[in-house]
Amino acid sequence: MQRSMAASVGMHQSLMKKASMAGFLAMLVLFAALLSIPARAQSYDAAIDRFLSDSFPDTEAGISALQAAGDARGVAVLDALLDRRLFVVAASRTVLVRDRAGQTNDARTGQTVAEAPAGAVMVRLNNRLRGLAQAALGAMTLLSPDPERRRLAAEAVFRSRDASALPAIDKTLETESVPRVRAALREARAAILLADAQAPMAERIAAAAFIGEIGDQDGIGLLRQTLTNAQGQLREAVEAAIKRAEFTQQLRRAGQTFWFGLSLGSVLLLAAIGLAITFGVMGVINMAHGEMVMIGAYVTFVVQDLIRANAPHLFDWSLPIALPLAFVITGLIGIVIERGIIRFLYGRPLETLLATFGVSLVLQQAVRTAFGPTNREVGAPSYMSGSFDFIGMQITYGRLWILVFTFAVFFLLLAVLKATALGLHMRAVTQNRRMAASMGIRTGFVDAMTFGLGSGIAGLAGVALSQIDNVSPNLGQSYIIDSFMVVVFGGVGNLWGTLVAAFTLGIANKVLEPFVGAVLGKILILVLLILFIQKRPRGLFALKGRAVEQ
């Protein structure tokens, strides 16, 4: 807690520094423009005087006077007023501002007062004054050197649509260089013009069109409000703008759904790739596959735990360190399972299914005994947390990296299968075990390696999934049925089929979700899959062959 506060203070300072360096000239110009009003300093003092009496009408006048004065010091005063940190001392006719750190300053001189004197009274507020102060603050923080605050201020103006903020907006727009803030300012300007019945018709129509073009939810709300008392040309313009904005919204929503689907698809693919090897290539039903994913996630947990204890500065490296470890550990477990159990059961798929299910129970219980039954906390490195805005859609870094990682694993695996000696041997053993053995391939060794590879990839998946799922002994169970569905849907023995199947299922799931709800959507997908398997029992991309099934 403390650390994060210190960090945020540090960040704030550096931000301020950067902003003051980059925007210094711009601010200078801005201030020069404001300073052209000669009576500015006096009007600020006069506004401050209004607060002395602490009566609602006087305070109201003070707020508007502060805004009209346009002095940057007024921001702190209004902020303090809203936050119950503004005091008046009637005796000495001073107005005191206590800042967020607890230091008390004189509002006029800016001098620090050691101790709030006796007789200091907090300036009272009511809801109406609060609204006015917020609107004024919005208009005034447009002058802030911090671009993020300017943007927030523009949004506040957009919401209040206070026409008195228009000059300030126009002034800021002249010099504003940050695109994000510019967009927010222009939107706020359009909102004011649209809401202002006195504004020229042409400008209001242009404003409506502009808001329609942006097409966000708030804009639609504003347009709808305007529609209730708009006539003639304006009405037509507003109607067109609403249509346009709603279309944009639909597109954006479709885009967002598509992204969620891609993300879910990548998770499904990640969980299923390992299975595509063990089940798809070897024909082994490995019910313990989900537990390999779970163990991969626990490897991440242990790595992070060790890093936290011994070398906290390496925390961002925890995932890259965990990846090879998870691959090796789960791969070795896989090899042990293959040599110890599955080897004796080739050609008996149903028995393999039961035996590996037994293994999955044992592994689950082992992890539960070692780490406890509750969820374990796995942290996100800095590059995995946060999100960014992509043409109006929120995209989280974690999900994005998982998508990238999934593709990396997929193509790496494809390369291993197609371009290495081991891959060649694997395919040979799959196609004709006896012929491969006759050619001198050690089929037992290849089996063990293949199973180890599939399990190791499940471990890799576990590292990635630890970032978005609860790390508990039951982690694997939730993926096993989905993974089998993906592999069966895609067609056994075909990695590309697995890829297509995972993304199809992911997107289909997310498209259905808004209509029927998450659970029903999942059921619907399962039912559709069962029906699909009726039609194409060998999956989307079945391997062609003449063999009669065994």
Place this chain on the structure above:
Amino acid sequence: MILARLLEMADYRGRIFLALLAALAVLVPIANLLVPPDSFLHIGTGTVVLLGKYLTYAILALALDLVWGYCGILSLGHGAFFALGGYAMGMYLMRQIGPRGVYGHPILPDFMVFLNFTELPVTWWGFDNFLYAMLMVVLAPGLLAFVFGWLAFRSRVTGVYLSIITQALTFALLLAFFRNDMGFGGNNGLTDFKDILGFNVQAQSTRVVLFLATLLTLAAAYIFARFMVTSSFGKVLIAIRDAESRVRFLGYRVEHYKLAVFVVSAVLAGIAGALYVPQVGIINPSEFSPTNSIEAVVWVAIGGRGTLVGAALGAFVVNVLKSFFTTGSLAAYWLFVLGGLFVLVTIALPKGILGALEKLAAKRGTRS
């Protein structure tokens, strides 16, 4: 002639099995009702209920052995049929509560009042009638098995593919029954039963009668299943298990045989579920969980698949073990034991306990 057929089909295992059941039917009620509670030979009512529960599991195992042991269909979703039968019985028992619920509504069960239902959903109509409820115990699993099996067997979904989609089936039902708006009690399921056919379900005598009913059902199910697998129909089933393509090439409609045995097995599982619910006093969606179904498969594997008697034996042995391990300090090790059993049986005891016992007996026979 019927007598001759009965004698022919009841092999020595079956005779021992039926004799054991008969002994239980006589001894357990006597030990529970007539022997004084402080006697060494007394069996508590709790134990009777536990035995009754094991017997319902034995019926489920028998049903599973019919499809897996004799026809090679490994269903990982038989728990779904068991649970459907259980829900049908549970709905009857809920309707019997009448106005005695916590909210005192004359018709609606408590959970519906709680969830703001204003009237009884169509799915619940008629469940106050015992005969209708029993019809549903048979029809609900039977119909589901028929539709599912018809689709699956017609398009020749076999082997592990079938196993996985049966697992998906029960998983889908699990998700569905968890939903409150399905009107089946959601997460909490159906519980707080009061009467069955006018008798208090908690009463000692009712419990003994339920135990006897389960025993009788198990015996009848065994005789029926045994009759089925020794008939010419059963011969075809075994042939399908061993070489499906050949049977098809010989002109048999394989899918009809499979569908028939699958539906019969599902109905049997549903009946087992219906007997299970009044004894344990609750039915909730967790009965649909895929783990339950796969556990039932391991009972059959451990007892010895394709023997019927072995399946029942396996259900009994594994559940006695489970009760022993899950009570007290050994609870943490139960999954190790169960998992170990899965591995051990598939690798070391492919014919299960029964197979191993008979092998041992045969060895001793040749030696003497």
